[in-house]
Structure formats: structure tokens, C-alpha cells
Amino acid sequence: MERGENGGLKGPVQVTAIQGDVTQAHEVAAAVTGAHVVIHTAGLVDVFGRASPKTIYEVNVQGTQNVIEACVQAGTRLLVYTSSMEVVGPNTKGHPFYRGNEDTPYEAVHKHPYPCSKALAERLVLEANGKKVRGGLPLVTCALRPTGIYGEGHQIMRDFYRQGLRLGGRLFRAIPASVEHGRVYVGNVAWMHVLVARELEQRAALMGGQVYFCYDRSPYKSYEDFNMEFLGPCGLRLVGARPLLPYWLLVLLATLNALLQWLLRPLLVYAPLLNPYTLAVANTTFTVSTDKAQRHFGYEPLFSWEDSRTRTILWVQASEGSAR
Numbered sequence: 001m002e003r004g005e006n007g008g009l010k011g012p013v014q015v016t017a018i019q020g021d022v023t024q025a026h027e028v029a030a031a032v033t034g035a036h037v038v039i040h041t042a043g044l045v046d047v048f049g050r051a052s053p054k055t056i057y058e059v060n061v062q063g064t065q066n067v068i069e070a071c072v073q074a075g076t077r078l079l080v081y082t083s084s085m086e087v088v089g090p091n092t093k094g095h096p097f098y099r100g101n102e103d104t105p106y107e108a109v110h111k112h113p114y115p116c117s118k119a120l121a122e123r124l125v126l127e128a129n130g131k132k133v134r135g136g137l138p139l140v141t142c143a144l145r146p147t148g149i150y151g152e153g154h155q156i157m158r159d160f161y162r163q164g165l166r167l168g169g170r171l172f173r174a175i176p177a178s179v180e181h182g183r184v185y186v187g188n189v190a191w192m193h194v195l196v197a198r199e200l201e202q203r204a205a206l207m208g209g210q211v212y213f214c215y216d217r218s219p220y221k222s223y224e225d226f227n228m229e230f231l232g233p234c235g236l237r238l239v240g241a242r243p244l245l246p247y248w249l250l251v252l253l254a255t256l257n258a259l260l261q262w263l264l265r266p267l268l269v270y271a272p273l274l275n276p277y278t279l280a281v282a283n284t285t286f287t288v289s290t291d292k293a294q295r296h297f298g299y300e301p302l303f304s305w306e307d308s309r310t311r312t313i314l315w316v317q318a319s320e321g322s323a324r
């Protein structure tokens with residue numbers, strides 16, 4: 001094997017897939033045994049009410065506890081956790097987080113099961129830093145907090161695309177263009193995980209117990225305007241310079257959806273995109289501006305904004321066939 005541009009090994013890599021459920025401690029233990037470093041990215045991402053709060057807790061919190069325990073038992077010293085911007089905010093009060101970094105003071109108050117579970121899991125991971133693993137050496141942990149991830153495989157983007165096609169090539173603006181969202185390309189999120197996994201052992205004193213936002217050079221835009229960077233070249237247009245519906249009406253619709261979800265629960269899972277939580281997140285500015293990952297372990301985005309955009313557009317276009 002030879003060395004690539006970034007100093008990493010280049011060439012064929014052997015991967016062994018082991019399927020398992022993070023809520024089952026023995027399955028996690030079997031997967032972790034013999035590993036030098038663990039990247040724990042499994043999670044139940046549900047802000048739509050598809051899964052129960054109990055299931056979200058079991059997967060995201062209990063599952064993470066199982067991963068930590070497995071590292072301790074197996075003597076695995078290095079653990080990288082995929083956390084989320086959601087452990088910080090937007091909070092229930094709708095306070096904007098504008099160009100914030102890892103040290104920006106912010107009142108992180110949550111009620112929704114998903115951010116609550118991610119916050120609890122992140123705390124478990126950070127508190128486990130320094131814990132003795134089998135053999136007596138200390139565990140070194142850190143948590144990465146991606147902002148909204150986009151790229152190939154982004155299901156919500158595909159849903160918006162299909163909805164736009166059904167509406168004759170149009171989407172209707174619901175959120176003011178002035179509400180900005182931090183977004184990060186999936187390839188850069190993955191790259192940051194690889195770098196952390198590579199550097200954590202050598203830089204344990206600096207990186208152990210730390211959190212890092214996952215960021216790149218994707219532009220700050222509203223959720224809808226950002227999606228149009230990809231959906232526009234695929235033939236859709238966003239109608240309205242301002243939201244077409246007044247905010248109070250969106251709140252009413254979101255509340256009705258939540259009520260319907262509750263009423264229909266015994267019969268079926270009604271989980272539309274719009275609910276009071278997703279509306280609040282979409283309608284609150286949350287943007288990150290930091291260089292902590294660059295300072296601590298030399299992170300630079302592997303994919304430029306232009307590459308990330310092109311790759312995502314190609315993926316949306318490729319999904320067109322299956323959309324009709």
C-alpha cells in the first residue's frame with residue numbers, strides 16, 4: 001500500500017461487515033472486540049414522530065452506553081462519537097445561534113426526544129474520557145457535531161424533489177430567506193471522522209473529551225434556499241421571495257399535524273415533514289463558524305463547495321428516474 005495526498009494509506013482496504021443492533025450489548029461487544037478505534041455513528045434520526053421516545057432513547061442513549069461498555073471490556077482505547085448540532089440547538093425558545101463556535105454561550109434547552117437523546121449520549125461519551133479500559137489504559141473519546149448533513153442519499157432532499165415534480169416543477173417558500181442554516185457535505189463529515197480516528201491517539205491530551213462542530217465551506221442560507229442549490233439545476237423553482245403562508249398559519253398546520261399524529265397513532269403512523277418541532281428548527285437561525293477542528297487535528301474539507309454541490313446534483317438527477 002502507498003501513501004495518498006493526505007498522508008493516508010492508499011489502495012485496497014479489506015472491510016468486514018458485522019451486522020448488529022446497538023441496543024444489544026452482546027452484539028456490540030462482538031463487533032468491538034479486536035478494534036483499535038471505534039467510530040460510533042449509528043443512531044435513530046427521527047424528528048417526525050415515526051418512532052416512540054422510548055425507542056429513540058434505547059438506540060441513541062442505551063446504544064451509546066453499550067458501545068462505551070464494549071470499548072472498556074475489549075480494551076479499545078479510542079472512541080469517536082457522531083453527535084449533532086442539535087445537542088446545542090436550536091433551543092425550545094427559538095434563540096438564534098449565529099456563526100457560533102464550540103465555546104459560544106447558548107441556552108441548550110430541549111424537549112424533543114431526538115435532541116435530548118443526542119445530548120445525553122454525547123455527555124456519556126465525554127464523561128467516559130479517561131475511564132480505564134481492560135489492560136488499565138485510559139479511554140480517549142471525542143464527539144463530532146455535524147450541522148444539517150446533505151449529499152448523496154439525503155432522503156429529505158429526495159422527498160422535496162419528488163414533491164416539486166408533483167407540483168409541476170415548483171416548491172413554495174414557507175420560511176423567510178433571512179433564517180440561515182448551517183449545512184455540511186456528507187463526504188466532509190466522513191472525512192472529519194477519519195481524521196479524528198487517525199489523530200486521537202497521538203493527540204489524546206488535546207483532543208480527549210472535546211467536542212467539534214463538523215463544518216465545511218457550504219454557504220449559509222435558509223433551509224429552502226440551500227436545497228434550491230441542488231433542486232434548481234434539476235429543474236425546480238422556489239416560488240415566492242417571501243413565505244406564501246403567514247407564520248401563524250404554519251404553526252396552526254404543524255399543530256394540526258401533531259394532533260392528527262396523536263389521534264391516528266392506534267391505527268397508523270402519520271409522520272408528515274411539518275410538525276411544531278421541525279417548523280421551529282427550520283425557522284430558527286443556526287450557523288457555525290469555527291476552526292477548532294483545523295487547529296486541533298488539521299482538518300480541511302476534502303470536498304470543495306463546488307464538488308459537494310455537483311455530486312449532490314448528480315445524485316438528485318440520478319434519482320429522477322425512480323421518482324416518476
Ligand SMILES: NC(=O)C1=CN([C@@H]2O[C@H](COP(=O)(O)OP(=O)(O)OC[C@H]3O[C@@H](n4cnc5c(N)ncnc54)[C@H](O)[C@@H]3O)[C@@H](O)[C@H]2O)C=CC1
Binds near residue numbers: 063146
Ligand atoms: N442527518 C443529519 O442531518 C445529521 C445526522 N447526525 C447523526 O449522524 C448519524 C448518522 O445519521 P444519518 O446518516 O443522517 O441517519 P441514517 O438513518 O441514514 O443512519 C443511521 C444509521 O444507524 C443505523 N441504526 C439505527 N438504529 C440502529 C440500531 N439499533 N443498531 C445499529 N444500527 C442502527 C441505521 O441502520 C443507519 O445505518 C446519527 O448518529 C445522527 O444522529 C448528526 C447531525 C446531523
Ligand SMILES: C[C@@H](CO)CCC[C@@H](C)[C@H]1CC[C@H]2[C@@H]3[C@H](O)CC4=CC(=O)CC[C@]4(C)[C@H]3CC[C@]12C
Binds near residue numbers: 045274282
Ligand atoms: C417547514 C418546511 C417547509 O419547507 C421545511 C421543513 C424542513 C425540516 C424537515 C428540516 C429543517 C431543518 C432540518 C434539521 C436540521 O438540519 C438539523 C438536524 C440535525 C440532526 O441531527 C438530525 C436531522 C435534523 C434534525 C434536520 C431534520 C429535518 C429538518 C427539521
